[in-house]
Amino acid sequence: MTQNLDRRNFLKMGGAVLAAGTAGCATGVTGSAMAGGDKSASVSSGMMANLPKAKGPRLVVVGGGTSGLTIAKYAKKEYPNFDVVLVEKRDMYSSCFASNMWYAGVINLEFLAEHSFLDAAVNNKYIYFNATVTGLDRTSKMLATSEGDIHYDFLVVAPGVSYDYDKIGVKDAGVQAALRQRYPGGFISPTEHVTIKRKLDEFEGGVFVQTVPSGNYRCLPGPYERACLIASIFKKNKIKGKVLVLDANPEITIKKVGFHAAFDELYKDYIEWKPNQGVLGVDVEKRIIKTEFDEFKFEDAAIYANCRGSTLIEHLGLMGDTQKTNQKEANIDVRFNNIIGDPFVYVTGDARPHPYSKSGNTANTEGHNVAKVLAARAQGKDPVFVPPRTICYSMVNADPAEAISVDAGYDYDAAKDAITGFSKDTKTFENRSTAYGQATLEWARGIYRDMFNA
Ligand SMILES: Cc1cc2nc3c(=O)[nH]c(=O)nc-3n(C[C@H](O)[C@H](O)[C@H](O)COP(=O)(O)OP(=O)(O)OC[C@H]3O[C@@H](n4cnc5c(N)ncnc54)[C@H](O)[C@@H]3O)c2cc1C
Structure with missing residues (x-):
């Protein structure tokens, strides 16, 4: 289905969502809701989260992986009025994308794990809230977490994948x-x-x-x-x-x-x-x-x-048609990542259903774009779609460190409202070399800087 969210439709949609009843909207992790029973069961954790009063539209980002960290930072940069809260269940960051290199001693453990959620939040003027998300009521715009409920104006859910x-x-x-x-x-x-x-x-x-x-x-x-x-x-x-x-x-x-x-x-x-x-x-x-x-x-x-989209997507009632994607992933607009029919809730990163490569670079470039979409919508403007890019190095030798690489873009077909494949400018670099080995480490450092530094 084509989801054409121009400004007028977006405002209409917002009104419709606000006017909608609870049926099919509120879900959570209470026993009955998870078992597919009463979908309007209360999802409240029983208390409000201990957070300062929002000073602007509150953007809550769930998941401090590549996608969530990028969006928390860049949404604030794009629209400084946003009051951003990043909800992440881990209290220590460690990267997935560089982990293979650690096994063979190309990098040490520090390279994976020396970054701090606290520093990222201070550097980029948002709040890191260390809690596990457990439920969602889209009617009252309330997110339940292990540390209390949080009211949102915009919500981004970026919890990664689960094994199937x-x-x-x-x-x-x-x-x-x-x-x-x-x-x-x-x-x-x-x-x-x-x-x-x-x-x-x-x-x-x-x-x-x-x-x-x-x-x-x-x-x-x-x-x-x-x-x-x-x-x-x-x-x-x-x-x-x-x-x-x-x-x-x-x-x-x-x-x-x-x-x-x-x-x-x-x-x-x-x-x-x-x-x-x-x-x-x-x-x-x-x-x-x-x-x-x-x-x-x-x-x-x-x-x-x-792989499938994180089970959290299913618990929160955000999953799409599994027949269509053949994997359990979110039900979102192809271009702007909002849940179909709800312009306030977005799913990003590897939990999305797109045929994009599920990679850190894709999550990072998509995150930059989604930050712009959120900023535009918070100001009542039309967002612009820019497909993400996948630059991905693979280390094939440890000593000397040699790598190969791909630089891929994606084509969007407006008539089908679908991503139809790699764009013409996609290139692979398959003659392994130490230059690409060095570039692999530089790429990872660049992504860290982009997520954690000011
Ligand atoms: C071995 C390996 C090698 C890789 N190599 C590369 C590579 O060379 N190049 C590349 O580009 N990519 C690579 N990747 C892929 C890359 O790491 C992922 O595609 C990318 O990190 C996806 O980002 P994400 O934010 O969607 O998910 P994640 O980074 O997985 O982040 C999800 C976050 O959500 C949090 N979360 C989940 N549930 C909850 C909840 N209920 N409440 C609160 N928080 C929650 C998790 O704790 C996690 O921090 C590699 C991955 C692995 C594992």
Whole structure:
């Protein structure tokens, strides 16, 4: 459906939303609401959050990842009247996007985790509120958190992704829990990264499985980059082991020339890549992965299940038509990220349904654009759509640090109101080099600066 939000429609829509009743609007994490029962059940945490009175329109941003940090900063810059509150459940920042490099010693732990939510908030004149979001009532514009309710004028929900173990045939909650804890995918939380690092430090030999899911998973090159960096550890330390890459896809999903070259030229004895190996089940005790035609025994593994928009999107009642996207993601306007029919609530970052690459650079450039959309709407102006950009480096060698890269734009088809593919100016840089290795670190430093500095 085309969602043409010019100024007149936007104002009309705002009025309609304000006039709407509670049905289908208020949702939360009370038992009945989560179970699909009474959607108008109260979501209040029972108290108001201890926050100063808003001095301007209150913009609440949920999630202090790449998307939320960018939007909190730039919405305030674009429209200084905004009173911005960033609600983040973590009390320590650690980056996902540089974590593969840490395993192989290209960077140290400080490179991942030396940034502070408090500093970001002070530098950029907003409030960091350390709490977990638990519910939403869009009729009264109230967000429930573990530390009390917050009233918003505009709300951005940027909670990232969750794993979808059902899609790899693991439906039993006990097995899912065992997999999450013993063979984490390493694509969501810092504690997964620490476990994978410990596994690699202790690995004595044999098969280390890295799976690659189907669908639009977070960081398309991430599992292949990790395979290279793990293999570089085995090669350097003369470990008699190999990385078995079980890929659900028929071909490497991005930068395939560069990754195939690295697999063949640098890691012939250390990486075995197998296409069309979608995981159908895992025997956690026996350490066996089943795919459609084969079974594979492993010593250790990082099992990357399919991705979906964070379960928070579902709990808050913001999910779209899963038939259409084939993944559980938010129901938003293609151009401006607001929930269809609600110009006050936005979903951004990896929880969006777009076919964009789910990457840090996409979340960051999209965040700049969404900040402008919010500022325009808060002032009653028409927003302008600018598609995001995906510049993504992948380190394929640790010593010397060598990388490959892609610089992608996206085409929007107005007649279909859809993102239809990569734009013509998309380029890949697949001859690995130390110059790109250096550029990888500079890119990460640049994103940190953009999120945390004034
Ligand atoms: C191993 C790995 C390698 C990667 N490599 C690259 C790369 O080279 N280049 C690149 O561009 N990208 C890369 N990425 C991808 C990049 O990290 C993500 O795409 C990007 O961070 C997405 O940003 P986001 O803000 O949508 O989600 P996130 O960064 O995941 O942020 C979501 C935030 O929401 C918070 N949150 C969730 N639920 C709640 C709640 N209920 N209440 C309060 N807060 C909540 C979370 O704690 C989290 O801080 C990589 C990712 C991984 C894991």
